[in-house]
Amino acid sequence: MMKQHDLRDWAQRQKKCHDFLLHGSKIIKDGWWQLNCDLNLRYPPEFTIEDEVSKNRFYLFIEKYWLLQQLVIAIPLYLLGGIPWLVWGISVRVVISVGGHWLIGYFAHNHGQRTWTVEGAAVQGHNIRIAGFLSMGEAWHNNHHAYPGSAMLGLYKDEPDPGWWVLNALHNLGVVKNVKLPKDLPHRSELVAEATDLERRVERVPEECEIANFIGRNT
Numbered sequence: 001m002m003k004q005h006d007l008r009d010w011a012q013r014q015k016k017c018h019d020f021l022l023h024g025s026k027i028i029k030d031g032w033w034q035l036n037c038d039l040n041l042r043y044p045p046e047f048t049i050e051d052e053v054s055k056n057r058f059y060l061f062i063e064k065y066w067l068l069q070q071l072v073i074a075i076p077l078y079l080l081g082g083i084p085w086l087v088w089g090i091s092v093r094v095v096i097s098v099g100g101h102w103l104i105g106y107f108a109h110n111h112g113q114r115t116w117t118v119e120g121a122a123v124q125g126h127n128i129r130i131a132g133f134l135s136m137g138e139a140w141h142n143n144h145h146a147y148p149g150s151a152m153l154g155l156y157k158d159e160p161d162p163g164w165w166v167l168n169a170l171h172n173l174g175v176v177k178n179v180k181l182p183k184d185l186p187h188r189s190e191l192v193a194e195a196t197d198l199e200r201r202v203e204r205v206p207e208e209c210e211i212a213n214f215i216g217r218n219t
Ligand SMILES: [Zn+2]
Pocket: 012, 109, 125, 141, 145
């Protein structure tokens, strides 16, 4: 999964990039490509994942047995409601999740608000306000293109980012460490502000999480 994501992000930052990797075709063709086709490169770029990730047994388990992991919820669903619950709870859920992920990816590279422009990149990311919450923050995609290494995607208070809320709570609990934010990343000379109201926006900052503090106090 990391290989696929990082190859795509790297390709999108180049001057030229194939339509497959930048969602550059019409929506039907892009949907067919992204949901049904594999990308086989004759000369694939070298891709090295650091040992602490590539040898992490939890990540390896998640990657290798993702299909079997469905059984953990499939069995209770079948016992509770039979085939209809199984179909809705597994098949329909997976189709909606995978299809929704592609659809947001398509729109986030073609339509929507832009706070920054990354000069020289083959494609720009766009923020899709309506999908920011539902996509756990992924739809703040212009922010992601501007600061690809940032754990926070909704960078301003009016950009809801549930993924960040969870990370913030886990950070408060001490479970997550070395969280990177835009201010921790190297300066990018190719990054140019496109929005004219940046001074008026209220930046999101790491916060004390009441629930995490409560759990921390009682454990
Ligand atoms: Zn992107």
